[in-house]
Amino acid sequence: MRNIRKTFASTQVLKGVELEVADGEFVSLVGPSGCGKSTLLRIIAGLEDGSGGDVLIGNRNVAGIRPSARDLAMVFQSYALYPHLSVEENMLTPLRLRDLSLAERLPLLGLLAPGRKKKLRAMQAAVLDAARTLKIEPLLQRKPGQLSGGQRQRVALGRAMVRKPAAFLMDEPLSNLDAALRVHMRAELAELHRALGATFIYVTHDQAEALTMSDRIAVMMGGEILQTASPDQIYDDPQDLRVAEFIGSxxxxxxxxxxxxxxxxxxxxxxxxxxxxxxxxxxxxxxxxxxxxxxxxxxxxxxxxxxxxxxxxxxxxxxxxxxxxxxxxxxxxxxxxxxxxxxxxxxxxxxxxxxxxxxxxxxxxxxxxxxxxxxxxxxxxxxxxxxxxxxxxxx
Amino acid sequence: MIAHRFSVAETLKHAVLMVGALIVALPFYVMLSTSLKSPGEIERNEGGFFGAQAVMTDEYCVKRNEPERAAIEAARRAQPGLDETAVRTALLATVRENCATRPAIFNYVSAFSEAPLLLYLLNGIIVTASIFLLQVIVALPAAYALAKLKFWGRDLVFGLVLFCLLIPVHAIALPLYIALAKLGLTNSYAALVIPWTISVFGIFLMRQFFMTVPDDLIDAARMDGMGEFSIVWKVMLPTAIPALLAFAIFSVVSHWNDYFWPRVVVTGDRSLFTPPLGLHEFRGGGGDGSLYGPMMASATVIVAPLVVAFLLAQRRFIEGITLSGMK
Known part of the structure; x- marks a missing residue:
């Protein structure tokens, strides 16, 4: 995935944002609350329409393409797991919707569809694979309500992983965890990024998360990206007083x-x-x-x-x-x-x-x-x- | 547990609640008690709760089975030496004996035999179930749109929903009836069901509940590739079960017990009677108004499903009503 470019001329929320993310990169969007970083992520995901500008994913302009068809996966702050489905079903959902045809998803008739069993088996294998990576195999049959915050977090990650998307979009995924677990998950996420070699776009207001995990950080404030650079550069060589003040504790x-x-x-x-x-x-x-x-x-x-x-x-x-x-x-x-x-x-x-x-x-x-x-x-x-x-x- | 200390306020509260409960429970007591007693005991107001359950004769049964001419003739031939009156008396005595029964049994048997109560109950189930199902089919997508989708005029539409909450059914009964009559739909299940398919209360209740569902969940479903209707049925519906139960209580109770609307649209066809209309049958049933026993027995049968449902799902009912923040 290359060339995510976003320009907003008319809204106050985002004032002409340009951002390029290379394949396999971990980019953090960091800024105080209300700076438009989540809005930017949602526009990339296709959950919200921009008032101008284009989003290009791998040179394909995704304007007007449904969120699910953009080959992106998103992890939400509240995890957003389906509360009535088990962990396994939660993780299967995106695959079912992507890989099974409408007919194959029908409650009874679907059973007759040829090849459905094979597809289902492939999906279950993908789910098991992701569960193994995240060490949540024993939890597969539980409901989200029976899981701790950290476990839910992993399930949400797993649901994103099974699709093997072009990029992961993460909207403050750690902010609901307690401090110790957050530090732990920080390291795990960074390792996961290395292991998957996938592109991560990570939104956070916590400069420590951005500094510890990212390849590059984009500091956003008042709807603009003030500086995009590596964590070292952002810390040692800020180009704007607001960046200097926001980063560092x-x-x-x-x-x-x-x-x-x-x-x-x-x-x-x-x-x-x-x-x-x-x-x-x-x-x-x-x-x-x-x-x-x-x-x-x-x-x-x-x-x-x-x-x-x-x-x-x-x-x-x-x-x-x-x-x-x-x-x-x-x-x-x-x-x-x-x-x-x-x-x-x-x-x-x-x-x-x-x-x-x-x-x-x-x-x-x-x-x-x-x-x-x-x-x-x-x-x-x-x-x-x-x-x-x-x-x-x-x- | 903390030791409970005596408190005037708490005692007063409970006293008021107990008086209230008594007032509510008393008619039920009378209904149940009356459904068990013999006509004599009901009229004389004696026999306590159960009545004496003394053997009584079912006069209607006797009247129905009065010895016919042919039977008397046959008996006379069998036993010559007896005159006609004596034979008749003897035969009548046998009939009376066969018609002897206990009051409670008499009341409940009459409830089912004097009117097709089972049919009425079935009608009640068909009507309330279809009403509820259709209400859900309409209210859920509408509530989802009002709570989670942004479109031009949404607030106006929601304002209209609130406005419709203020319209009493009786105010629009006549135009509704005329419309149904012109469509030739009176005396049909459709007439009993159609006017209730859009429940503004349901839309309002579900909308309020959907407001509390996090947007992230819907966004996650969209990222997973669900369409908006899939989201309503596969994501919102399962999360809304408690709210739906609350709504079910209001819907089922009010339509099961509704007397007004079935009375308006079902004018002739008795096979369409709902339980409350069936109950009405007993009002003048015996002509002498002595059918209180069977009448109260049918009333008991009619309220029984609701009472049983309440006892089974008491906790959820209370949750539901607290959730809706009403009544």
Whole structure:
């Protein structure tokens, strides 16, 4: 499957979305609720009509083609299993409807149709195969009501798998599971994707799911795709401030900064060693928690702040530091090693150093500003801050 | 279990409920009791619940089997020496003996023999079952469309459904009757069934239930390749069983017990009588109004199917009625 292109000119929900998905790729559509990601998926599936634009599946324009004829399978957030049918019948349903003719599906006359038995046996074999892959064989005779959330999830996956579709569409399939199971299913889904080699289009509002499983992530906001790139690129090299803020937990730190005519960046009166392309303007400096270093003294030349809060996640400690910036209080989250963070008490002054190579600069409209080649003349930006607390952020 | 403490409010509540239950149950008690007693006991209002069940003579049976001329002549020849009156008395005594019966048996046997009660019951089953089946066939797709499909004017159509809920049957009985009469359909099963095939209450009830069915389920069915009608019958119908049961209660009870409409459209043909019309037969049945026993026996027979159904499916009935949030 190639070339899914979707353009919406007239609706507010989706404003001209372009997305190409390669064969066998795992692409996540991620964004806050209401950004139009589910709508996009439903349009791909054919459950909703777009007000403009085309969906191409393997160079075939599927406009006006029924959802079932698009050779796609969908997994829903609520699993949407038929409550009155057993697991096996649930998984057989799409095959029966696809492979049996109308006559063969008739209650009694169907039994007379030639070749029906053979087809049924093939279908049952397909169901058993999928059940084996998903380890739900012992559940085949149960009703969905007797299954746990995770089991239902697998059945829903199985129902999608038996068809061997061109692509799987998944609409937040893990969001009804509890946290531990979700983490577990994340790994299973990624493995399943590798094993099947099928195309997955995965909608989620959870950036962790997108980061952990996808080959590529499309970050959607306000009906637009802001950036489509690999998880690493999305995380390290976001092209938009909104992408930077949405991806990553805890959220990326932002500070107001200025750029002078030479492109030198100044944050809270300190110059960053790097210069950006572009003239004098107000910008936003953003730095991930792991790209801000924290010092217990002023020797490193950091920004003075006060420790507000510590979050201990075992492997890591996230420290929340408050600092004054242009009359308003800002809170920065910094990742620190637990040994170092333990020595700091809440309310203590700390000094924060932003890694100039990793910092991101965004202009007033939120677009990323590229750094010029390193000049290495300006001293490291230091922010005076007082350590107020440490928060450990765990993975 | 938590130990129940005495509470004035709870006691009061139960007292009110018990009085209510008594008021509802009393007519049933009278009906059942009357259906077991002899005419004399009914008139004198004695005998408790079961009556004495003393042997009584069925006067109708006696009247029917009065010795005929030929029989008396034959008996006289067999036993010469007796005059005609004595023979007649002797024969009558035998008849009376043969017609002796217990009141309860008399009442129930008369209920079935005085009127073709079994036929009426069968009519009742045919009519209520066809009404319910047709109502479901109409209401389910309509409710599905109103709840889950988007089309122009949907809200207006639903508004009309609600409006139709406000129209009392009696207001449109006359035009309906005239229409059926012009079509030459009076005195037929069709006349008993057709006016009820579209149940706006059913459409409304099912629509409300379908609103609670997640859209995902329908979308999943569409992805699986079902058409809209398949979705109605293969996905929505099985999930809607509780709502359907609730609707079945309303539909079957009201049409089984309906006296008004069958009375209007069945004017002559007794073979089309439904149970309530059959009951009516007893009203003036004996001319002297002494047929209360058999009448109450037929009433008992008529309500029995509903009572049995209720006892068997009590839990589901209550679920259904709570679900519909009505009455």
């Amino acid at each position: 805890p959220k990326i730190n932002t500070l107001p900064a200025e750029v002078d005519a030479d492109g030198r960046v100044t944050v809270l009166g300190r110059a960053l060693r790097r210069r950006v392309v572009g003239g004098a303007q107000e910008v936003t400096l953003a730095a991930r928690p792991e790209h801000v270093a924290i010092d217990p003294d002023a020797a490193g030349g950091g920004l003075e702040a006060r420790l507000i809060h510590k979050e201990n996640l075992g492997s890591d400690m996230f420290l929340h530091a408050g600092l004054e910036a242009g009359g308003t209080r800002r809170r920065l989250v910094v990742r620190a090693a637990p040994q170092m963070a333990r020595g700091l008490s809440i309310g203590a002054p700390v000094w924060l150093r932003i890694d100039p190579d990793k910092a991101l600069v965004f202009n007033a409209s939120g677009a990323r500003m590229a750094f010029r080649e390193p000049v290495g003349t300006a001293p490291a930006a230091t922010v005076r801050a007082i350590a107020v607390g440490a928060v450990a952020v765990g993975a």
